[in-house]
Amino acid sequence: MTTRADIDAVVAVLREHDRFLVTSHVNPDGDALGSLLAMHLALEGLGKDSVMLIGGPVPLPGEYRFLRLPERGLLREPPGDAHERVLVALDCAQASRIFDGELDASTGPVLNIDHHHDNTRFGDVNLVVDGASSTAEVLWDVFGALAVDVTPEIAEALYTGLVTDTGRFQYSNTSPRALRLAAELVEAGADVRRIFEQVYENQPYPKLKLLGRALERAQRHAEGRVVVSYLLRQDFPDAGADEPYSEGVIDFLRAVEGAELAVLLREPPRDDVSYRKGSLRASTEELDVSAIARLFGGGGHRQAAGFETELSVEETTERILAAYREQRNGAG
Ligand SMILES: [Mn+2]
Numbered sequence: 001m002t003t004r005a006d007i008d009a010v011v012a013v014l015r016e017h018d019r020f021l022v023t024s025h026v027n028p029d030g031d032a033l034g035s036l037l038a039m040h041l042a043l044e045g046l047g048k049d050s051v052m053l054i055g056g057p058v059p060l061p062g063e064y065r066f067l068r069l070p071e072r073g074l075l076r077e078p079p080g081d082a083h084e085r086v087l088v089a090l091d092c093a094q095a096s097r098i099f100d101g102e103l104d105a106s107t108g109p110v111l112n113i114d115h116h117h118d119n120t121r122f123g124d125v126n127l128v129v130d131g132a133s134s135t136a137e138v139l140w141d142v143f144g145a146l147a148v149d150v151t152p153e154i155a156e157a158l159y160t161g162l163v164t165d166t167g168r169f170q171y172s173n174t175s176p177r178a179l180r181l182a183a184e185l186v187e188a189g190a191d192v193r194r195i196f197e198q199v200y201e202n203q204p205y206p207k208l209k210l211l212g213r214a215l216e217r218a219q220r221h222a223e224g225r226v227v228v229s230y231l232l233r234q235d236f237p238d239a240g241a242d243e244p245y246s247e248g249v250i251d252f253l254r255a256v257e258g259a260e261l262a263v264l265l266r267e268p269p270r271d272d273v274s275y276r277k278g279s280l281r282a283s284t285e286e287l288d289v290s291a292i293a294r295l296f297g298g299g300g301h302r303q304a305a306g307f308e309t310e311l312s313v314e315e316t317t318e319r320i321l322a323a324y325r326e327q328r329n330g331a332g
Helices: 003-016 030-045 062-067 135-146 152-165 176-187 192-200 205-217 235-239 249-254 289-295 313-329
Strands: 019-024 049-054 086-090 110-114 125-128 219-221 226-231 261-266 276-282 304-309
Touching (some): 003 125, 030 062, 030 086, 030 152, 062 152, 135 152, 152 176, 152 192, 205 226, 205 249, 226 313, 249 261, 276 289, 276 313, 289 304, 289 313
Parallel strands (some): 019 049, 019 086, 086 110
Antiparallel strands (some): 219 226, 276 304
8 A cells, every 4th residue: 555655645736736626426425525524624724725516416414414514615516617626536436426427527637535445546646545434534644744723623524424434433444543533533622422413313304204114115035134125216205305314224224133234225206317226235244245236337335335226126136135145155
């Protein structure tokens, strides 16, 4: 690994340029949004001109409203001067995860800062630390090298990424380093209790109803080692739920006794798409669900991955089961 050199290369670009477009993936999670805000505030603190962008029409998950991204000028479409700005892509494994489409050729130089092991290194400068718990953890090192003044706001943004990507410090990526970083962020002013209340204890009631629908449909396969459920487009309006409300459902499927693989297939509640989104979670180190996601053109981490498919729920389930058996038993 050449992480030190990669950090230096990122720091050089951040120092040398003055105008930035900071972005992350469509359908952002806590690490995407926390890292986005942290980088934006850090650049502003260095006297730089920074704007934030999250592509796509999907409303942002409500649990991250306390980050006040719209109030801080978050864009949902690329600005006209995007080609004059250095693009800073955070937590994006592939360029196609930005803007809901391929990176525009007119975009300026691209910094790619991430922790996904299958990152395609699409940037002009790439800092991909696959051993890091979160992109927030990667940014901590960048900020250290840049001598960023980590304000309580920056600390809370980074902590949001850290606590969500580690599953509240429970997933296997919860390294000693991740725990030490948590302590440093608390010392820098992150309010653990406040973030917990905002992110986890502020669930909209329709989210509960949507979860109920998914739990009712859960089915077990492969002697109970694979738990699959699905959400239909109509489930969202029936429950009064927005698209991001399905986040977290899969954690209940994975938690079932004996389950090694959890699968949630969901139809986005939008007229402009015909595909289903698939989420995969492994609860054993023996599985690599990113390999299963790649069969459908998706990707992710070994233990958490996603994809999109036009196939039916039944056919998608069959293919996932076949891939699961192949990984667990070798061939067949
Ligand atoms: Mn992440």
